[in-house]
Amino acid sequence: MTEAAEAGRDTEAVSRFVESFAAQLVEAGMQRMAARVFAALLASEEGVMTSAELGEQLQISPAAVSGAVRYLAQTHMVSREREPGSRRERYRVHGDQWYEALTNREAVIKRWEVALREGVASLGPNTKAGRRMAETLAFFEFIDAEVAAMMERWKRHREERFGGSE
Amino acid sequence: MTEAAEAGRDTEAVSRFVESFAAQLVEAGMQRMAARVFAALLASEEGVMTSAELGEQLQISPAAVSGAVRYLAQTHMVSREREPGSRRERYRVHGDQWYEALTNREAVIKRWEVALREGVASLGPNTKAGRRMAETLAFFEFIDAEVAAMMERWKRHREERFGGSE
DNA sequence: CCTTAACTTCACAAATTTCTGAAAGAAGCG
DNA sequence: CGCTTCTTTCAGAAATTTGTGAAGTTAAGG
Numbered sequence: 001m002t003e004a005a006e007a008g009r010d011t012e013a014v015s016r017f018v019e020s021f022a023a024q025l026v027e028a029g030m031q032r033m034a035a036r037v038f039a040a041l042l043a044s045e046e047g048v049m050t051s052a053e054l055g056e057q058l059q060i061s062p063a064a065v066s067g068a069v070r071y072l073a074q075t076h077m078v079s080r081e082r083e084p085g086s087r088r089e090r091y092r093v094h095g096d097q098w099y100e101a102l103t104n105r106e107a108v109i110k111r112w113e114v115a116l117r118e119g120v121a122s123l124g125p126n127t128k129a130g131r132r133m134a135e136t137l138a139f140f141e142f143i144d145a146e147v148a149a150m151m152e153r154w155k156r157h158r159e160e161r162f163g164g165s166e
Numbered sequence: 167m168t169e170a171a172e173a174g175r176d177t178e179a180v181s182r183f184v185e186s187f188a189a190q191l192v193e194a195g196m197q198r199m200a201a202r203v204f205a206a207l208l209a210s211e212e213g214v215m216t217s218a219e220l221g222e223q224l225q226i227s228p229a230a231v232s233g234a235v236r237y238l239a240q241t242h243m244v245s246r247e248r249e250p251g252s253r254r255e256r257y258r259v260h261g262d263q264w265y266e267a268l269t270n271r272e273a274v275i276k277r278w279e280v281a282l283r284e285g286v287a288s289l290g291p292n293t294k295a296g297r298r299m300a301e302t303l304a305f306f307e308f309i310d311a312e313v314a315a316m317m318e319r320w321k322r323h324r325e326e327r328f329g330g331s332e
Numbered sequence: 333c334c335t336t337a338a339c340t341t342c343a344c345a346a347a348t349t350t351c352t353g354a355a356a357g358a359a360g361c362g
Numbered sequence: 363c364g365c366t367t368c369t370t371t372c373a374g375a376a377a378t379t380t381g382t383g384a385a386g387t388t389a390a391g392g
Contacts, residue, residue, distance in 0.1 A: 013288035021281040028274050029195030033381080042302070043285060045295050051339070061382055066340055087338045087389060095298065099305055108194050115187040119209060122179035129211045132261065135328055136208070139265055142323055146316050154308055162301055198350080217369070227352055232370055253359055253368045 014043050015057070033060065033068040038077060041093045048081075048092045077101045103151055106144060113140050180209050181223070199226065199234040204243060207259045214247075214258045243267045269317055272310060279306050 018039040025035035036058050041049055049057075051065045058065075069091055072078035077098050081090045116137040123130040184205040191201035202224050207215055215223075217231045224231075235257055238244035243264050247256045282303040289296040 009293075010288065017281070017285040017288050021278070021285060024274075024277050024281050028278075031380085042299060043289065043295055045293060047295070047298055062339070063341080063383080064381055067381085070340090085390075087336095089339070093298075095301055098302070108190075111190050112187070112194075115183070115190050119183040119187060122176065122183050123209065127175075127211060129209055129213070132213055132259075133208060135261055135324070136264070138324070138327060139320065142320055143316070146319070150309075150312050150316070153312070154305065157308055158301070158304070161304065228369070229353080229371080230351060233351085236370090251360075253366095255369075 009045070018043050018057075031068070031071060033064050034071045036060075037065065037068040037091075038072055038093070041078060041091060047094075048090050050083075050088055050090050052088075054091070075101055076104060099151070099154065103147060106147065109140050109144060113137060113144075116140070175211070184209050184223075197234070197237060199230050200237045202226075203231065203234040203257075204238055204259070207244060207257060213260075214256050216249075216254055216256050218254075220257070241267055242270060265317070265320065269313060272313065275306050275310060279303060279310075282306070 018036065021042070022032070022035040022039040025038065026032050030038075037054055040054055040057055041047060051062060051069070054060075054065050055062055069078065069080065072091070073080055078091050078093055079097060081092060082088075083090055116133055119133045120130050120137065123133065125131070125134060184202065187208070188198070188201040188205040191204065192198050196204075203220055206220055206223055207213060217228060217235070220226075220231050221228055235244065235246065238257070239246055244257050244259055245263060247258060248254075249256055282299050285299045286296050286303065289299065291297070291300060
């Protein structure tokens, strides 16, 4: 993005949004640098930024960018692209990816389910505690199935409202 | 709970479950002591424990119990009861409460929505970035509505499978 | 191949968080 | 009312987490 193209943006306002949205993400449990990088990408005009751009906007070291991006890529909230014919890397938020990442809380839920199954087994399925845990387990299993269906509905809803892809 | 009633439980196995489930909760972002206390309550036969019992099982100070319980009560994952005619307090997991607490991620989502609306305003709704954020906002609004409906379906499902209330 | 630009890894300093012991604060019970 | 038992608050020690600079690694481009 050229400086001319950048000119239309209220840098101050963007930065305020980035920091306030990042703060919300942090409060919800995300690492701080990851949250700030994500918010910056979300607010960038094209949804794409280079490592250098991120470092400059957020005033953080290359190392911090590297760490944040690794986390975001692992959790599928951001994808990395190699600018062809350059060792510069670019990071991108894809609308859909980010929704699906939220869905990936499924992975977390799966591990809870495993732990709960072991718990039911240890406590015995006919104890009160065992039954309580079995019910909790059933809840998570229910949620699992429902979330998948919900994402389907969202995709349809989105098509209607926003038209084609991204 | 008397020692005799306690006798049937494999203390070792229970403790293993408590610690492993708590670890999962921590990984998902919950404070450690809160997670351990919650897991202990979940695994307790009656779903109720006193501060002293918690302190002893988890090997933590009264202060730590106090802090954990405050957090859990604030987030509605546990309720506090005063044992009538005693200054001893008892903490309880209610099946339903705990499900609804998960739903209370709604509160978090609401705050994200506020931040995103400001973002759309700052960036301008006709910029690419503004549109991207508007779509993200729409996603959360959609989720909000869906989660409420999902909890309704769960309650019905639960009735069928487990019968009456807790 | 060698140079150089870019990203990553690592060890450490700084900041933050977490848990504790001790003291203070409630509330039952005589 | 005051004693006693339980819970909460608070200040600080300990542990953990976080972000940096610097060295290391990779790959483009001459």
